[in-house]
Structures are given as C-alpha cells and as structure tokens.
Amino acid sequence: xxxxxxxxxxxxxxxxxxxxxxxxxxxxxxxxxxxxxxxxxxxxxxxxxxxxxxxxxxxxxxxxxxxxxxxxxxxxxxxxxxxxxxxxxxxxxxxxxxxxxxxxxxxxxxxxxxxxxxxxxxxxxxxxxxxxxxxxxxxxxxxxxxxxxxxxxxxxxxxxxxxxxxxxxxxxxxxxxxxxxxxxxxxxxxxxxxxxxxxxxxxxxxxxxxxxxxxxxxxxxxxxxxxxxxxxxxxxxxxxxxxxxxxxxxxxxxxxxxxxxxxxxxxxxxxxxxxxxxxxxxxxxxxxxxxxxxxxxxxxxxxxxxxxxxxxxxxxxxxxxxxxxxxxxxxxxxxxxxxxxxxxxxxxxxxxxxxxxxxxxxxxxxxxxxxxxxxxxxxxxxxxxxxxxxxxxxxxxxxxxxxxxxxxxxxxxxxxxxxxxxxxxxxxxxxxxxxxxxxxxxxxxxxxxxxxxxxxxxxxxxxxxxxxxxxxxxxxxxxxxxxxxxxxxxxxxx
Amino acid sequence: xxxxxxxxxxxxxxxxxxxxxxxxxxxxxxxxxxxxxxxxxxxxxxxxxxxxxxxxxxxxxxxxxxxxxxxxxxxxxxxxxxxxxxxxxxxxxxxxxxxxxxxxxxxxxxxxxxxxxxxxxxxxxxxxxxxxxxxxxxxxxxxxxxxxxxxxxxxxxxxxxxxxxxxxxxxxxxxxxxxxxxxxxxxxxxxxxxxxxxxxxxxxxxxxxxxxxxxxxxxxxxxxxxxxxxxxxxxxxxxxxxxxxxxxxxxxxxxxxxxxxxxxxxxxxxxxxxxxxxxxxxxxxxxxxxxxxxxxxxxxxxxxxxxxxxxxxxxxxxxxxxxxxxxxxxxxxxxxxxxxxxxxxxxxxxxxxxxxxxxxxxxxxxxxxxxxxxx
Numbered sequence: 001x002x003x004x005x006x007x008x009x010x011x012x013x014x015x016x017x018x019x020x021x022x023x024x025x026x027x028x029x030x031x032x033x034x035x036x037x038x039x040x041x042x043x044x045x046x047x048x049x050x051x052x053x054x055x056x057x058x059x060x061x062x063x064x065x066x067x068x069x070x071x072x073x074x075x076x077x078x079x080x081x082x083x084x085x086x087x088x089x090x091x092x093x094x095x096x097x098x099x100x101x102x103x104x105x106x107x108x109x110x111x112x113x114x115x116x117x118x119x120x121x122x123x124x125x126x127x128x129x130x131x132x133x134x135x136x137x138x139x140x141x142x143x144x145x146x147x148x149x150x151x152x153x154x155x156x157x158x159x160x161x162x163x164x165x166x167x168x169x170x171x172x173x174x175x176x177x178x179x180x181x182x183x184x185x186x187x188x189x190x191x192x193x194x195x196x197x198x199x200x201x202x203x204x205x206x207x208x209x210x211x212x213x214x215x216x217x218x219x220x221x222x223x224x225x226x227x228x229x230x231x232x233x234x235x236x237x238x239x240x241x242x243x244x245x246x247x248x249x250x251x252x253x254x255x256x257x258x259x260x261x262x263x264x265x266x267x268x269x270x271x272x273x274x275x276x277x278x279x280x281x282x283x284x285x286x287x288x289x290x291x292x293x294x295x296x297x298x299x300x301x302x303x304x305x306x307x308x309x310x311x312x313x314x315x316x317x318x319x320x321x322x323x324x325x326x327x328x329x330x331x332x333x334x335x336x337x338x339x340x341x342x343x344x345x346x347x348x349x350x351x352x353x354x355x356x357x358x359x360x361x362x363x364x365x366x367x368x369x370x371x372x373x374x375x376x377x378x379x380x381x382x383x384x385x386x387x388x389x390x391x392x393x394x395x396x397x398x399x400x401x402x403x404x405x406x407x408x409x410x411x412x413x414x415x416x417x418x419x420x421x422x423x424x425x426x427x428x429x430x431x432x433x434x435x436x437x438x439x440x441x442x443x444x445x446x447x448x449x450x451x452x453x454x455x456x457x458x459x460x461x462x463x464x465x466x467x468x469x470x471x472x473x474x475x476x477x478x479x480x481x482x483x484x485x486x487x488x489x490x491x492x493x494x
Numbered sequence: 495x496x497x498x499x500x501x502x503x504x505x506x507x508x509x510x511x512x513x514x515x516x517x518x519x520x521x522x523x524x525x526x527x528x529x530x531x532x533x534x535x536x537x538x539x540x541x542x543x544x545x546x547x548x549x550x551x552x553x554x555x556x557x558x559x560x561x562x563x564x565x566x567x568x569x570x571x572x573x574x575x576x577x578x579x580x581x582x583x584x585x586x587x588x589x590x591x592x593x594x595x596x597x598x599x600x601x602x603x604x605x606x607x608x609x610x611x612x613x614x615x616x617x618x619x620x621x622x623x624x625x626x627x628x629x630x631x632x633x634x635x636x637x638x639x640x641x642x643x644x645x646x647x648x649x650x651x652x653x654x655x656x657x658x659x660x661x662x663x664x665x666x667x668x669x670x671x672x673x674x675x676x677x678x679x680x681x682x683x684x685x686x687x688x689x690x691x692x693x694x695x696x697x698x699x700x701x702x703x704x705x706x707x708x709x710x711x712x713x714x715x716x717x718x719x720x721x722x723x724x725x726x727x728x729x730x731x732x733x734x735x736x737x738x739x740x741x742x743x744x745x746x747x748x749x750x751x752x753x754x755x756x757x758x759x760x761x762x763x764x765x766x767x768x769x770x771x772x773x774x775x776x777x778x779x780x781x782x783x784x785x786x787x788x789x790x791x792x793x794x795x796x797x798x799x800x801x802x803x804x805x806x807x808x809x810x811x812x813x814x815x816x817x818x819x820x821x822x823x824x825x826x827x828x829x830x831x832x833x834x835x836x837x838x839x840x841x842x843x844x845x846x847x848x849x850x851x852x853x854x855x856x857x858x859x860x861x862x863x864x865x866x867x868x869x
Contacts, residue, residue, distance in 0.1 A: 113691055113765035136695065158641045169639065171648070172616050187842040192812030193761040194608065194791045195652070197836040198865065199847055200615055203648035207641045226697045251556035253579060253669030293699050293724065299717035352637040354557050384638035424639035432642070439642055443629045447854070448643050454849035467643055 007469055008076075008459075012095040016075050017053045020097070023065045028103075030054040039080065039098050043145070044088040046347075046401060047430055051078065051092030058103045060178075060186065060216050067214065068184035070097055076460045077182070079210040081122060081153030084145040086348060087429025089157060089209045089465055101152050104216065107131050115222045116175060116192065121152025121215045125159075128220060137222035140167035143425070144333060152215045158207030160425035162258040162332070165383035166291075167223070169425070171206040178217035179205065182456045192219060204451075209427055209466040212455040226291035229257065230301050231325030234313040235282035239263055242284035243358035245311035246382045249288070250355065252307055254300050257291040259383030260332050263362070266339065266377040266390070270331035273338035278331050279315060286313075286382065287328050335379045336390065343375070343392035347404045351415030352386045352424035364414055365389055372407045374400070386424035387415070413438050428466045436466075437473035445470060498570045500549035502563070504630060504661055510542055511659065511859065512628040520862050523655040525565055526592025529601045531819055533654045534834040536864040542659060544596055551662055552636065555580060559619055559636055560667055564596025564660040571595055575667055583611035583668040587744045596660040602652025605744040606702035606713070609764070609788040611668065615651035622662035623650065626855030636664045655861040656869065657854040671701070671715035676736030677728055681710040683781035684768050690789040691765050698724050704743055706750050706785040713740060743787070750785045755796045756821035756829070758804060762813035764790035770811045771795075774803040794818075801831035809837065834867050844868060 020029050030036060031053045041048045052075075057063045070077045076096035083090055092098045104120035107128065111117070112135035117128055125146040128139040142161035143149055149159070154170045155177065167173065176190035190202035205212060236242035242261055249259065262270065264283050271278045278285055286308070290300045301318060308316045319325035331338070339346050353361050362378060369376045375392040389411055393404040412422040412435040422428070422435040436445070448467045452459065468476075514521050520538035524530075525545050547565040555578040562571055568588055575581050585605030586598045599621070604613045620634030634640055634647030650660060681689065686705035693700050693712070699720050702713035711733060714724045725732075733739060742748050751757065762770070768781075775783065775795070785794040795804070801817065808815040814837040820829040839847060844866070851858070851869045862869065 111763075111765075112695070114763040115694060116763070158645070160639055164639070168612070168616065171645070172612070181842070181846075185842045187840055187846070189843065191761070191814060192763040193814065194788065195602075195613065195761050197814045197816065198839050198843065199653055199657070199850060200602075200649050200651055201843070201846065203615060203645050203651075207645050212644075224695050224697045247556040250558060253672065255669065292697050293716065293720055295723040296699055296716045296720035299719060352635075352639045354554075354637060356554060356557065381639070386639045419635075420637050421635045421640040421642045423642050424637070425641060427641050428643065436642060440632075444631045444633065444643075447625060447629075447631055447646070450853035451644055451646065451850065454853045455846065 007472060008463055010095045011074065012052065013073050013075050014052065016069060016073050016097070019069055020053060020055055020066065023069070024055060024057060024062055028056045028058065028062070030056070039083070039092055039100070042080070042083040042085040042088060042090040044086055044091070044429065044431055047088045047091050049092050049094055051098035052095055054098045054100060056100045056103050060180070063099070063180050063214060063216055064184040064186065066097065066099060067180055067182055070460060071182050071184065071458070074458055074460065076463050078462050079156070079214045081150030081156070082124065082148050084149040085153060085157060085427065085429065086350070087423065087427040087431040089427050089429035089462070091430050093463070099214065101150070104152070108217070110135065112137060114192065116219050117222055118217065118219050119151055120217060121155070122150050125149050125151055125154055132222045136225050138225055139173065139220055140223050141170050141173050144336070151218055151220065155206055155215055155218060156208065156210050157427040158425070160381070160386070162260060162381065165259055165381070166255050166257045171203055173221045174202065174206065174218060175221060176219035177202060177205055177215055179213035179215055181213050182458070182460050190219070207427070209429065210462040211452055211466055212461065214461070226257070227294045228297045229289055229291040229325060230297050231319035231328045232288040232301065232304060232308070233317045233328045234286045234288070234308040235279040235315040236284045236286070236312065237282065237314055239284045239362050240359040241312040242286055243355070245286060245308055245313065246358070247355050248311050249304060249307055250383065252303065254290070254304060256288050256304070256383060258287070258289040260287045261285070261380040261382035262332060262335060263378040265375065266335050266379050267331070269338040269342050269377055270335050273341055274330050274334045276327050276331035282314065287332055289325070332379070339377045339390045339392065344394045344396065347391040347393065347408055349387065349389045349391065349408050349411050350423050350426040351412050351420055352384070353415050353418050353420035355382070355385045357418040357420070358382070358385070361387065361414060361418060365411060368407055368410050372403050374404060374407055381424070385420065409435060430465060433468040433472060434476045436468050437476050442470050442473065445473065498548070498550050498566060498574065501546055502549070503547035503565070507542065507544065507547060507624060507659060507661070508628050508630065511624050511626070514540065514859050515626065515628060515857055518857065521859050523600070523659055523861055525594030525597035526567065526590060528588060528590030528593040529597050532601055533864045534830065534867060536861040538862060544659065545592070545594055547661060550574065558667055559638070559664055561636055561662060561664040562595050563662050564594060566595050568593040568595055568598050576670065579670050580667045581670045582617065582665065584608050584614050584617055585744055586614060587746070589745065595663055599651050599660060599663050600653060600655045606704065606740050606787060609791055610701045612666070615648050617666040618648050618651050618663065619666055620664040621647040621650050621660055623658035623660050625658045626857055626859050630661060634664065638666065654865045656851060656865045658860060673718060673721055674701070674713060674715045674736070675721050675725065676711055676713045676733040676739065677725060677730030678709055678711050678733045679730035680708055681705065682708070683784065683786065686710040686786065687765070687768060687790050693728065694764065694789050698727065702740055702787070703789050704785065704787040706748065708781070711739065750794070750796070754821050756798060756817060757819040758795040758799060759816045759818040760793040760795065760804070760808050760813060762791060762793060762808060762811050764788065766790065766811045766813070770807050774799060774807055805837050836866065839866065
C-alpha cells in the first residue's frame with residue numbers, strides 16, 4: 001500500500017471527539033471503527049486511512065462550530081462530498097476530522113428567469129439538471145460520475161466532463177459560493193451577477209481541493225436545453241489519422257459539444273461489455289456530438305461528416321435518432337467499467353496535452369506499456385486534449401501496483417514534457433503530488449503555499465494535498481536520480 | 495500574416511522590480527495606458543513600463559490558444575487572430591490604440607459577447623508573472639483543461655496589477671463566426687428586458703444584446719439557415735454596418751457615452767427589474783440615462799448619482815456598482831466615493847484580499863490602492 005503522503009507530525013487530540021459530541025446532534029458524530037470504515041478512501045481506493053472522527057453537520061452553524069473547534073485545537077479537517085474523487089483529495093487523516101457535507105443535500109432555489117440554481121454542496125450533480133428540467137434548463141458540466149458526485153466536490157476539483165469542450169469546466173458554470181473559513185467565519189465570493197468586485201476569489205476557490213475554505217452553498221448557472229443534439233461516430237485505421245481529424249475539426253471553426261476518442265483496446269473492451277456496435281477492428285473511433293439551435297446543428301452535421309471523411313475516416317455514422325446517439329455514447333460512458341472487466345485493477349490517469357502531440361504521446365505510452373509489461377487502454381477527451389489512459393494491473397501480484405504507479409507517473413511527466421499538465425480534471429489530491437514537482441519549480445510551489453497560508457495560516461484544511469512540500473519534491477528528485485536515469489534531463493529540477 | 499515585433503524585456507523588468515523592492519518604492523504597472531482612467535488612483539509615483547515586453551510566444555490555430563507577452567498590443571494580436579479566422583470570444587474593449595494584452599487581462603473587462611461566450615477570466619489558461627520578490631512564476635498552462643495547483647492565473651484577471659506584474663498570458667481563442675446579422679426593434683426598456691430574458695431561455699444563436707434610447711439591438715451568428723430561422727423568431731430589421739455599432743458600443747463611442755457626466759456600471763442578475771433603481775434614479779423615464787447590455791446583466795448609467803444608493807440597490811439585487819468613469823473632475827478626490835470606485839468588500843473578504851496581497855507582494859510594491867484604497 002502506498003505511503004500516506006502527509007508529512008506533518010501527528011498530533012492526536014481525541015478529546016475533540018467528546019467536544020464535538022457535546023456540540024452536535026448525536027447522529028452527526030461517528031467514531032467507531034465500523035462507522036469510520038466507509039470514509040477511509042474516496043474513488044482512489046489504493047490510498048486508505050481511517051479518520052479520527054467523522055462529522056455530518058446539517059446546518060451552516062454546525063459547520064462553523066466544527067471548524068472553530070478544530071481551529072482552536074489545531075486539529076486538521078478534511079471536507080468530503082460524495083467521495084467519488086479520483087485523486088485522493090478526500091483521503092482522511094489519522095489525527096483529523098472528516099467533515100462530510102452529505103447532509104447539505106437540498107436544492108434551495110431555482111431561478112429560471114436568471115438561469116441560476118442555488119444549491120447546497122452535497123446535492124448530486126445530476127440532481128440539479130433533473131430539478132431544472134421542468135424549466136427547460138440544465139447544468140452543463142457532466143463528469144462521468146454525475147449520478148453520484150456532489151456539486152461541492154465538483155467545485156473543489158473544478159470538474160469537467162464530456163461536454164466541457166463547448167460549455168466549459170465547473171469554474172465557467174458557477175456564479176457564487178458561500179464558504180466558511182478555518183476560523184469559522186462565513187463569507188461569500190462571486191455574485192448572482194456575472195462578475196463581482198475585487199479579486200476573482202471564485203476562480204481561486206474552484207479547484208482548490210478543500211484547502212482554502214469549506215463550501216456550504218453554491219449558485220450555479222443553468223443553460224437552456226439545446227433544441228437538438230446530434231451524434232456522429234467515425235472509425236479510423238490509425239490513431240494518428242484520428243488525431244489529425246480532431247485537429248482539423250477544431251480548426252474548422254465548429255465547436256462540438258463533445259469530441260471523444262477511444263483506442264482499439266478501449267473499443268474492444270467497451271464493445272464486449274455493452275455491445276454498442278462499435279467497429280472492433282478500428283484503430284480508433286471518434287464520437288462527436290453537435291448541439292444547439294436546430295438549423296445550426298443541421299449545417300454543422302454536414303460539414304463535420306465531410307471533414308471526417310476527408311480526414312481519412314474509414315466510416316462515418318450519423319445517428320438517425322436520439323436512441324442511436326445515446327448508443328454511440330454508451331460505449332464511451334461504460335469504458336471504465338468495461339476496462340475493469342479485463343483486469344482485476346486499473347489505474348486511471350488524467351493528463352492534458354496540446355492536441356498536436358496526441359500521436360506522439362500515444363506512441364510513447366505504447367512503448368512504456370511494453371517497458372512495464374502492463375496493458376493500457378486509452379479513452380480521451382480528444383477535443384480538449386485531456387487523456388485518460390487506463391493502466392491495467394493486478395494488485396494481488398506483488399509489485400504490480402508500484403509498477404502501475406511508476407508507469408502512470410511517467411505518463412504524467414510525458415504530458416508536462418510536451419507542454420501539457422499532470423491533471424486536466426481529476427485534481428492532484430495525494431495521487432499526483434510527485435508530478436507537481438515536475439510541473440512547478442520551488443518558487444512557484446512556495447507561492448502556492450503562501451496563498452494557502454493567506455486563508456489557512458495553521459495549515460489545518462486538508463493538509464498534505466494538492467501542493468507538495470519542497471522537502472517532498474527534493475526527495476522525489478533524489479529518488480529519480482538514484483534510479484540512475486533522469487527521465488527527462490531537459491526539464492529543470494532543483 | 496501580421497507582423498508583431500518581438501522584444502523580451504523580462505530580465506529588465508525583474509531588475510526594476512528588485513530595485514524598487516530595495517528602495518521601497520511602489521510601482522504603477524503600465525502597459526499602453528489606455529485604461530489609466532479605470533479603478534482607483536494607484537499610490538505610486540514610479541511607473542513600471544511593461545509595453546516593451548512584447549511578442550507572440552506560441553500560436554497554433556488548431557490548438558485554439560495563444561500565448562503572448564503582456565506588453566503586446568491588443569490590436570496586433572486581434573489582427574493576427576482574425577487573419578486565422580479566430581477571435582477572442584470575450585470581445586475585449588481597447589479604450590485606445592495602445593491597449594496591451596496585459597492591460598486587457600489585468601482590467602478584466604469583456605465586451606458585448608461576454609454573457610453568450612466567455613469573459614476574459616474564463617479564457618485565461620495560464621500566466622507567467624513577477625511577484626513582489628522579483629521571482630518569475632508560471633501558473634496554469636497552455637492547454638484547455640488544467641487543475642494542477644491553485645488557479646492563480648485566472649486570479650490575475652481583473653486584479654488591476656495588485657498581485658504581480660504579468661509577463662506572459664495564455665488565452666483560449668475561438669473560431670470567428672461564419673455569418674452574423676444584427677436585428678433592431680423599437681422597444682421600451684422593460685419590454686427589452688423581458689425579450690432578452692425570453693431569448694436567453696431558448697438555445698438561440700444570440701451573441702450580443704443592447705438597449706439604448708428605445709432601440710433594442712440583437713446580434714445573431716451562424717450559418718445562413720440559422721440566421722434566417724432565428725431572424726424569424728426574434729424579429730426586427732437588419733442593421734447595416736452592424737460590426738461598427740458593436741465596436742462603438744464596446745469602445746464607449748456611442749452618443750450615450752459622450753460628455754462629462756460620471757459613468758456607472760451596474761453588474762446585476764440579468765432579470766433584475768428596472769424598478770430596482772427607483773429609489774436612486776427619480777424621473778418619469780427610467781430608461782433615459784441607461785444603456786443595457788449583456789441580456790440585462792450589464793447596465794450603464796450616466797449622471798451624478800449617489801454612490802451609496804446605487805451600491806445598496808445593486809447589492810440588494812445580487813450584483814454590484816462601479817464608478818467606471820468619474821467624469822470631468824477625475825483628479826479631484828471629491829469625484830471618487832468613499833471606499834473607492836468599486837463596491838466595498840465584506841470585512842472577511844477584505845481581510846482575505848489583504849492576506850493575498852501579502853502573499854504575492856509583501857512589500858506592497860504593485861499598484862497600491864488601485865483596486866481598493868486599503869491595500
């Protein structure tokens with residue numbers, strides 16, 4: 001099992017459990033091993049740690065109480081939504097309080113005239129869209145876990161989804177947050193309007209992985225349901241050609257609602273699982289969705305079809321109806337569990353690269369796959385360059401998890417090397433701390449720590465996540481050299 | 495292809511920042527000076543001239559992103575994008591021929607397309623900046639999706655230079671629309687607000703709206719069929735030379751903006767009723783001194799209006815009010831309301847602003863007082 005990355009000295013203060021019990025309803029404080037077990041990990045199950053105590057407050061005042069107590073006693077706090085995160089951002093601390101926002105599950109107000117919804121952080125992403133449907137509106141960001149993931153977690157991670165190519169990430173689709181600082185003070189950032197005075201703290205809070213403040217209310221933007229959505233599926237006999245088609249499509253001036261790529265291993269896994277009718281002999285498929293005003297979609301569908309054929313697609317299917325469009329998506333949406341059937345375990349990566357580097361990066365991943373002796377399937381938000389290679393391994397084979405992690409680390413460093421980033425939408429959490437040392441230098445990391453201290457001077461909110469200590473980076477650098485071969489000698493190190 | 499001159503002044507800027515830090519001299523960061531009028535006056539006598547740090551660092555149209563040095567003229571970059579069939583989705587106002595990319599990001603102002611596409615801040619992908627210690631730091635990146643570390647790059651948009659000196663900015667660009675058309679109809683302000691809300695509830699290809707002096711203008715973009723169909727739904731008569739109208743609106747060259755009266759900007763939830771200002775703007779014709787854009791979300795007011803009353807009304811509606819141009823006596827302290835031109839911050843939020851200022855610029859070198867008098 002990987003080591004817990006938090007480097008703080010432990011300072012267990014079990015006395016706080018009694019204090020919490022005195023201040024909160026009995027059912028809001030969990031501390032027996034059986035009660036704690038469900039909270040020991042999030043969607044990144046390789047990392048597990050039971051918290052000292054779990055609290056499930058129901059009101060803003062109760063959250064303030066918890067934070068004030070923790071602040072006074074210097075006890076660290078990890079906020080948690082639905083626990084579907086893939087980078088260990090909600091991994092508890094042995095001596096810490098796990099603050100679950102699960103009971104903040106109400107949609108407070110839908111304002112169809114202003115196109116907004118005011119919601120509590122524990123509301124499920126999809127529940128917002130379901131509640132807005134009566135007004136012909138929806139919430140655009142759609143992470144694949146949207147039936148389960150919470151909107152508070154989406155904000156903390158700046159989640160994306162298959163439609164963020166056209167509609168943006170969480171940061172582009174929220175207007176206002178109500179937060180509580182570690183000292184228990186309530187404050188608001190953003191506004192019900194399109195902008196707010198002062199620094200853009202709304203942007204800073206989004207994706208800050210629960211390290212700056214705890215979110216207790218969110219105003220999201222709602223968009224009108226597109227009049228029409230149209231799906232296309234194109235097959236290619238090489239990933240290079242598929243990659244080139246993506247670049248041409250994007251350059252053509254059309255912005256699809258979604259543009260996804262799957263490579264052959266992913267196609268075959270998905271096809272075996274859900275029988276979506278994908279061409280199993282294709283080296284890659286592209287799934288393209290166009291949506292919006294009916295007349296515009298008609299025009300775009302014709303252009304995209306021509307363009308894909310011209311770019312060398314061996315086959316282009318245009319969905320005849322919504323059922324067929326959803327069928328195109330079925331395989332893509334089931335890709336992760338489909339790959340899960342091929343292997344006892346898989347490890348999902350999340351780098352983003354400039355689109356032009358796609359073919360190069362996929363070739364290097366193939367070479368790494370041979371080097372490590374582990375299979376890999378690629379699913380890819382092609383339109384915005386966000387790769388999700390799935391590394392197949394078996395945790396029961398000694399050493400395979402370590403190999404998978406090293407392989408994953410190499411992929412992320414490769415992403416940085418070609419001008420990309422180590423995480424497009426899953427967050428750093430505990431998972432990509434080492435790769436942060438590759439993407440940022442010590443001055444940059446120091447600046448990030450200073451920003452953290454501006455909100456949380458004692459480092460009590462989710463400590464040890466998202467931004468590595470310089471000490472850790474020095475050790476990580478040393479480890480790489482120790483192996484005898486510096487992987488990317490052209491990269492600056494310290 | 496547009497030629498954009500190249501000059502890397504990063505080292506020189508670092509040296510000037512370090513010298514200012516040594517001497518304890520605050521700096522007024524300046525690109526082209528086109529937005530000198532905006533914000534509060536900075537308490538700095540020395541100017542850090544960033545306009546010499548210019549040039550395109552990376553631009554590949556199929557990546558839909560461009561990286562440029564902060565002193566690059568905005569007009570040059572827009573010409574380069576146009577030559578490649580692209581544009582900034584937020585249609586930034588220039589407010590003068592010397593406007594730079596750095597000033598565009600630091601001011602954080604967006605034009606007519608903003609509610610229908612993106613804001614400057616939305617389009618920021620990454621920055622390189624100098625902090626108050628003279629360290630050159632990169633945050634964000636050049637790719638569309640990036641959640642590595644805190645989003646310190648979007649934080650720079652609209653920061654008016656109080657956190658650092660922008661060196662380089664990576665921005666998302668978008669394809670320029672194939673076809674466009676502007677439709678005009680006679681409408682009262684309340685009628686216009688209702689129509690703009692109705693259009694916002696449908697997936698129409700609307701990319702700009704504006705109401706002024708009894709005329710509602712709406713721009714639609716798309717294919718020929720989409721234009722014809724949305725014209726049928728929206729109504730109104732096509733406006734000739736419409737690009738010029740939207741440019742004049744963006745640059746505040748329309749008649750509404752002429753003269754010396756103070757100009758207020760109200761940023762409101764778009765459906766905010768006209769009556770929200772009844773207590774402030776007495777008069778029979780509520781639209782007389784207003785220009786409304788962004789589907790109702792941005793409203794401009796002219797006149798010597800009471801700052802407190804406007805702010806209270808805007809805040810009650812869920813938005814805020816900014817004294818955008820203080821009028822003729824801009825230099826006179828009396829022209830600027832107590833607390834500055836922007837709506838004052840909640841005490842907790844003000845404290846966080848000060849802490850952030852301290853985190854980036856501990857000696858208080860950069861544009862002190864420009865955003866808020868307190869830091």
